[in-house]
Amino acid sequence: MSDKPNLEEVTSxxxxxxxxxxxxxxxxxxxxxxxxxxKQAASS
Structure with missing residues (x-):
């Protein structure tokens, strides 16, 4: 495995x-x- 991803499929x-x-x-x-x-229901 190389450090850089293979972008060939993405570009095509x-x-x-x-x-x-x-x-x-x-x-x-x-x-x-x-x-x-x-809020009104909770405060009353």
């Missing part, structure tokens, strides 16, 4: 063979309104 990679995917957020952050409601 064909991006057009990749499928287009739609990214979906699994853990979306709560909205500002939701955070305020949580």
């Amino acid at each position: 990679f064909d991006k057009s063979k990749l499928k287009k995917t739609e990214t979906q957020e699994k853990n979306p952050l709560p909205s500002k309104e939701t955070i305020e409601q949580e």
Whole structure:
């Protein structure tokens, strides 16, 4: 094994063979309104 990685396959990679995917957020952050409601519920 050499110290330097072999970049030959990376440079010759064909991006057009990749499928287009739609990214979906699994853990979306709560909205500002939701955070305020949580704070008010916790303090009362």
